[in-house]
Amino acid sequence: METPGSQSSLHRANLERVVRAVRLAGSLTQAEIARTTGLSAATVSNIVRELKDGGTVEVTPTSAGGRRARSVSLSGDAGIVIGVDFGHTHLRVAVGNLAHQVLAEESEPLDVDASSTQGFDRAEELVNRLISATGVDRSKIAGVGLGVPGPIDVESGTLGSTAILPGWTGTKPAEELRGRLGVPVHVDNDANLGALGELVWGSGRGVRDLAYIKVASGVGAGLVINGKIYRGPGGTAGEIGHITLDESGPVCRCGNRGCLETFAAARYVLPLLQSSHGTDLTMEGVVRLARDGDPGCRRVIADVGRHIGSGVANLCNLLNPSRVVLGGDLAEAGELVLGPIRESVGRYAIPSAARQLSVLPGALGGRAEVLGALALALSEMGDSTLLDSTLHATTPAFT
Amino acid sequence: METPGSQSSLHRANLERVVRAVRLAGSLTQAEIARTTGLSAATVSNIVRELKDGGTVEVTPTSAGGRRARSVSLSGDAGIVIGVDFGHTHLRVAVGNLAHQVLAEESEPLDVDASSTQGFDRAEELVNRLISATGVDRSKIAGVGLGVPGPIDVESGTLGSTAILPGWTGTKPAEELRGRLGVPVHVDNDANLGALGELVWGSGRGVRDLAYIKVASGVGAGLVINGKIYRGPGGTAGEIGHITLDESGPVCRCGNRGCLETFAAARYVLPLLQSSHGTDLTMEGVVRLARDGDPGCRRVIADVGRHIGSGVANLCNLLNPSRVVLGGDLAEAGELVLGPIRESVGRYAIPSAARQLSVLPGALGGRAEVLGALALALSEMGDSTLLDSTLHATTPAFT
DNA sequence: AGCTTAGAGTTCACTAGTTGGACATAGACG
DNA sequence: CGTCTATGTCCAACTAGTGAACTCTAAGCT
Numbered sequence: 001m002e003t004p005g006s007q008s009s010l011h012r013a014n015l016e017r018v019v020r021a022v023r024l025a026g027s028l029t030q031a032e033i034a035r036t037t038g039l040s041a042a043t044v045s046n047i048v049r050e051l052k053d054g055g056t057v058e059v060t061p062t063s064a065g066g067r068r069a070r071s072v073s074l075s076g077d078a079g080i081v082i083g084v085d086f087g088h089t090h091l092r093v094a095v096g097n098l099a100h101q102v103l104a105e106e107s108e109p110l111d112v113d114a115s116s117t118q119g120f121d122r123a124e125e126l127v128n129r130l131i132s133a134t135g136v137d138r139s140k141i142a143g144v145g146l147g148v149p150g151p152i153d154v155e156s157g158t159l160g161s162t163a164i165l166p167g168w169t170g171t172k173p174a175e176e177l178r179g180r181l182g183v184p185v186h187v188d189n190d191a192n193l194g195a196l197g198e199l200v201w202g203s204g205r206g207v208r209d210l211a212y213i214k215v216a217s218g219v220g221a222g223l224v225i226n227g228k229i230y231r232g233p234g235g236t237a238g239e240i241g242h243i244t245l246d247e248s249g250p251v252c253r254c255g256n257r258g259c260l261e262t263f264a265a266a267r268y269v270l271p272l273l274q275s276s277h278g279t280d281l282t283m284e285g286v287v288r289l290a291r292d293g294d295p296g297c298r299r300v301i302a303d304v305g306r307h308i309g310s311g312v313a314n315l316c317n318l319l320n321p322s323r324v325v326l327g328g329d330l331a332e333a334g335e336l337v338l339g340p341i342r343e344s345v346g347r348y349a350i351p352s353a354a355r356q357l358s359v360l361p362g363a364l365g366g367r368a369e370v371l372g373a374l375a376l377a378l379s380e381m382g383d384s385t386l387l388d389s390t391l392h393a394t395t396p397a398f399t
Numbered sequence: 400m401e402t403p404g405s406q407s408s409l410h411r412a413n414l415e416r417v418v419r420a421v422r423l424a425g426s427l428t429q430a431e432i433a434r435t436t437g438l439s440a441a442t443v444s445n446i447v448r449e450l451k452d453g454g455t456v457e458v459t460p461t462s463a464g465g466r467r468a469r470s471v472s473l474s475g476d477a478g479i480v481i482g483v484d485f486g487h488t489h490l491r492v493a494v495g496n497l498a499h500q501v502l503a504e505e506s507e508p509l510d511v512d513a514s515s516t517q518g519f520d521r522a523e524e525l526v527n528r529l530i531s532a533t534g535v536d537r538s539k540i541a542g543v544g545l546g547v548p549g550p551i552d553v554e555s556g557t558l559g560s561t562a563i564l565p566g567w568t569g570t571k572p573a574e575e576l577r578g579r580l581g582v583p584v585h586v587d588n589d590a591n592l593g594a595l596g597e598l599v600w601g602s603g604r605g606v607r608d609l610a611y612i613k614v615a616s617g618v619g620a621g622l623v624i625n626g627k628i629y630r631g632p633g634g635t636a637g638e639i640g641h642i643t644l645d646e647s648g649p650v651c652r653c654g655n656r657g658c659l660e661t662f663a664a665a666r667y668v669l670p671l672l673q674s675s676h677g678t679d680l681t682m683e684g685v686v687r688l689a690r691d692g693d694p695g696c697r698r699v700i701a702d703v704g705r706h707i708g709s710g711v712a713n714l715c716n717l718l719n720p721s722r723v724v725l726g727g728d729l730a731e732a733g734e735l736v737l738g739p740i741r742e743s744v745g746r747y748a749i750p751s752a753a754r755q756l757s758v759l760p761g762a763l764g765g766r767a768e769v770l771g772a773l774a775l776a777l778s779e780m781g782d783s784t785l786l787d788s789t790l791h792a793t794t795p796a797f798t
Numbered sequence: 799a800g801c802t803t804a805g806a807g808t809t810c811a812c813t814a815g816t817t818g819g820a821c822a823t824a825g826a827c828g
Numbered sequence: 829c830g831t832c833t834a835t836g837t838c839c840a841a842c843t844a845g846t847g848a849a850c851t852c853t854a855a856g857c858t
Contacts, residue, residue: 005416005438007814007845010409014816017404031835039404040817045837068824069835151751160751209632221717225624232719233608236752240717244709244747254749259414310643314713318620320631348643348654351552352559353635406816407842412843439846444808467853468806476800801858808851817842822833 014039018047019056019074023099025075029062050162056098075097080131080140080380083373084123084177085147085193086165087199088112088217091119092370093126095134098142100200100378104130116168116176124180143381144185145373147193148173154235157187186380189240190214192229193372194327194362195222202363202376203325210323211315212362213240213308215330218285219261223319228379241265243311263307268328272300283329290336298336305337309344316349316357327362334361413438417446418455418473422498426472428461447471455497459749473498479530479539480780482772483522483576484546484592487511487616490518491769494523494533497541499599499777503529504769515567515575523579542780543584547572555633556586585779589613589768590600590637591628593726593761594598594621595778596771601762602724609722610714612639612707614729615682618660622718628777640664642710662706665728671699682728689735696790698734704736708743715748715756726761733760 002086017037019368028036034044049059058075061068078098085092089112094105097299106126110119125389150168151160157172174187188196195212198204204212204224213223219241223230231237240256241261249258262268266283273281276296277289312324324345330337342359349357362368413436420435421427427435433443450456457474475496482493488511493504505525509518530537550559551569556571573586587595594611597603603611603623611621618640622629630636638735640660641653649659649667659666665682675695681763689696711723718764723744729736740757748756761767 005409005413005436005442005814006563007406007409007843010404010406010844011815014404027836037404041836042818042838043404043816047817048836073531209634211531223717225629230624230718233606233721234719234752234755236749237717237719239719239752240747242716242749243713247531247709256749310646316719317641318622318636318714318717319629320633320636320638322632348655350635350638350641350655353631353633353638378842404816406845409815410844428806440807441809441847442845445845446809675827799858801856803856804844806852806856811846811848811850813844813846815845817840819839819841821836821838823837825833825835827832828830 011259013050014043015047018044018051022072022074023059027071027347028110029069029071031069032073037103043049051213055134057059077105077136077140078099079142079381080136081374081377082127082144082181083143083147083370083375083377084127084131084144085370085373086110086119086123086149086173087190087366087369088165090150090366091122091126093123093130094367094370094374095130096135096374096378098378100180101192102201102371102374103136104134105367106130107366107370112165113167114165114175116171117167119165119168120173120176120180124179127181141181141183144177144181144183144381145193145316145376145378146173146177146185146187147190147373148187150191151236152189153189156190156230171185177335184380186374186376188229188231188376189220189222190369191220191222192231193222193367193370193376195224195372196229196323196361196375196379197364197368197370197372198327199224202368203360204323209319209321210325211238211312211319211321212325212327212368213312214328215264215266215304215308215326216328219308219311220263221315223321225319236293240311240315243314245307245310260311262303264311269300269304273297284332287329287333287336290333301330301333301336305340306328308337309341310348312341312359313345313348313354316345316353317357320353320357322358323357324357326360327364328369331361331365410698413442414446414450417443417450418589421456421471421473426470428468428470430468432471432493434553439612440670462530465543468647468792474514475500475502476535476539478541478780479525479535479751480768480773480776481525481543481580482539482546482774482776483528484589484769485518485522485548486510486589486765486768487548487564487593490525491765491766492529493769493773494535495773495777497777499771501770502535503533503547504528504766506765506769509753511564512566513564515564515570515572518564518577519566519572519575521573526580538750540580542581542776543571543576543580543582544592544775544779545576545584545586545700545775546722546768546772549584550635551588553587553630583779585775586589586621587628587630587648587772587775590621591630592621592769592771592775593767594771595628596625596763596767596769597724597726597761598623598626599774600765600770602759603722606722608611608718608720609724610637610639610711610718611724611726611767612711613705613727614665614703614725615727616666618710620714622720639710639714642713644706644709652739656778659706659710663703663710668703672696683731686728686732686735689789699733700729700732701739703729704739705743707736709747711740711758712747712753714743715744715752719752721755721757723756723758724761725758726763726767730760782797 013295036043055080083094091110092107095103157174175187178185191214204210206364210224221238221240242259246258250262253261286297433440455477459687461470476496484491490509491506494502526692573584577584590613599683607626620637620639645657649661651658651661666667685696
């Protein structure tokens with residue numbers, strides 16, 4: 001690490017400036033780079049040569065109005081990042097490059113009762129499979145982002161006690177995976193990664209401040225503030241599920257009464273339908289039935305929406321984000337749940353805060369978390385362009 | 400404005416680095432500067448000479464173990480910033496320097512019915528008085544921070560409609576004051592400035608994330624996230640007063656029911672005591688009576704505290720700040736109100752979020768907003784050291 | 799008192815890096 | 829085919845940081 005303030009650090013900064021400009025635009029000629037970065041043409045010429053020699057960038061001829069300009073674009077295999085997402089029932093892996101393109105992505109079911117060792121074995125295997133499938137050079141792997149479905153202390157990397165996956169409590173997933181893959185691994189919880197995923201590739205593009213609400217077995221939120229995930233000093237920011245909606249409401253697993261979760265999370269909502277719809281109902285099933293017109297399921301989903309809306313209204317008053325993105329299984333219900341949410345927000349949030357808020361369904365579905373893991377890996381390797389948006393990433397159809 | 404990425408911008412950055420190091424430490428020898436900034440001794444030598452010639456910095460001899468080291472410190476009159484705070488009943492002005500020292504501060508009553516023109520006349524007058532009192536050079540004024548007690552659109556600078564001061568709606572206070580003083584003026588609302596003041600000089604020192612809750616005629620919060628005021632994309636973040644605590648509670652001026660404000664703000668709470676304690680009661684009076692043992696006032700204050708605590712618990716679940724600072728008249732009640740707040744937070748916030756939260760009274764009382772205005776002026780002129788804390792500012796007794 | 803030592807600041811030659819201007823290049827347009 | 833125009837490259841000039849050598853000062857030791 002060289003000293004900051006030296007000439008070489010300036011040079012490095014300028015290299016990054018150029019790379020960022022190219023990434024944002026997709027491809028640029030040198031003259032365009034000079035204009036957008038404010039650097040002189042001579043400097044750009046030098047920097048492009050250096051980047052080309054280093055393999056970070058590719059140069060292809062173009063036809064233009066004057067001398068033939070050369071189009072500069074990021075070379076696809078300059079660096080590879082990997083996203084791994086452990087869900088409650090699935091394991092997902094994605095491989096991407098520095099140009100924010102997803103090269104490959106795969107998902108497989110994961111047994112909830114699997115031991116952590118088994119889980120990591122499967123993850124390692126799947127990563128290896130995707131790497132050889134895409135034919136990229138293993139040595140090009142720059143970093144890995146890892147998502148876990150539970151509270152994780154980002155400092156120590158230790159998984160907290162209420163993890164959905166039993167038997168994983170107290171493990172250090174990042175360390176474990178790092179040991180197996182031999183590259184830096186960065187970990188975060190699923191709500192935060194979902195937020196990041198939707199921010200970079202989904203419904204949050206072009207926005208700097210958003211909340212991603214994930215409704216599944218519990219209710220959590222990932223907050224993006226100024227384009228970055230906000231975790232709070234203690235790492236527990238975004239616990240919207242335990243906002244109190246009714247002081248004398250049902251008892252929540254957290255010990256309080258009337259938390260949002262007790263009105264919206266699968267574990268509290270599904271029992272309402274068990275007497276009428278059977279005991280092996282899942283959230284997915286409820287959503288499907290509701291879309292097919294089942295009145296009971298519709299009613300339940302609307303009620304859930306209203307309660308979520310109350311929580312979102314509070315969040316909106318406090319944080320005034322420009323967008324709220326709904327993720328998790330529930331998001332599949334579309335307007336059936338979004339309508340009541342918007343209605344509730346409109347009623348309970350102060351008008352000036354609600355006015356410019358848009359409530360959207362996640363665009364990535366269950367992929368939000370893996371793609372967020374990818375984005376985490378990118379951002380941890382110093383890619384500060386993630387929020388500058390208008391990223392034209394090609395997200396291949398999920399296989 | 401020169402291009403970023405050039406050598407001269409590097410030089411400028413290094414100048415700032417040195418200034419920052421000196422400000423943080425109070426005074427340093429050149430060798431110490433070199434060590435803390437990572438710059439070489441030669442560079443530091445050049446930069447210090449440049450700063451000394453420019454008058455930004457003063458060099459005084461010291462005795463040390465080797466060659467006599469020269470102690471470098473910011474020269475007191477290198478630049479002056481001014482804070483102006485319009486309160487509901489007071490006008491306050493403070494003068495400070497770049498070393499984060501408050502040179503003079505004064506307050507005078509302001510008639511609520513005063514026209515905005517009158518208000519600005521008074522402000523201009525008071526600023527002029529303090530400037531000549533401190534004997535600083537007018538041309539050294541680098542910027543002004545201005546606080547107004549109402550919703551202000553920071554972009555356009557227009558005061559919103561619910562301002563406490565009647566007849567000020569629609570004015571552009573920053574423009575107005577800029578016209579009179581001839582220097583850049585930056586404006587924000589009182590809650591945000593209070594937060595900034597407590598962050599830099601008060602109960603928020605050493606912390607990066609805090610919420611400043613101001614309870615007065617209404618209830619508002621200023622949020623500091625990552626050491627900076629967070630206003631939200633629409634500029635209305637921090638509206639904790641309109642969090643819904645009881646869907647069927649009293650009707651609030653915002654049109655909803657059961658907002659925190661209806662349980663905690665002076666305008667809703669004072670009427671509760673009017674039949675027993677007379678109609679010309681103020682919040683200040685209630686606090687005084689409560690401290691003297693009046694059971695009714697104590698009860699009311701405790702109830703207010705409990706409700707605020709509920710709101711803070713929600714905030715805490717969402718943002719997980721490391722500190723909550725209570726400001727406004729109510730803060731004078733001390734433990735009478737803090738106790739119930741803490742109790743309520745402990746009950747309603749999830750333990751992991753509440754664990755490392757401290758709820759403190761503001762250390763600056765009614766001065767928080769002016770000092771925050773001072774800090775705003777400093778930060779707007781590119782002083783990014785405000786949060787790096789351990790600032791040993793000397794805050795003279797309030798005159 | 800005199801010598802030594804060690805840390806502080808300065809000077810200088812050197813190096814890294816950016817820039818303006820001159821120049822070569824290549825297509826478009828008449 | 830000449831002209832025009834925008835592009836990319838080269839070179840000399842310039843800016844700014846750095847290591848090494850050097851000077852300076854006070855304290856500690858003999």
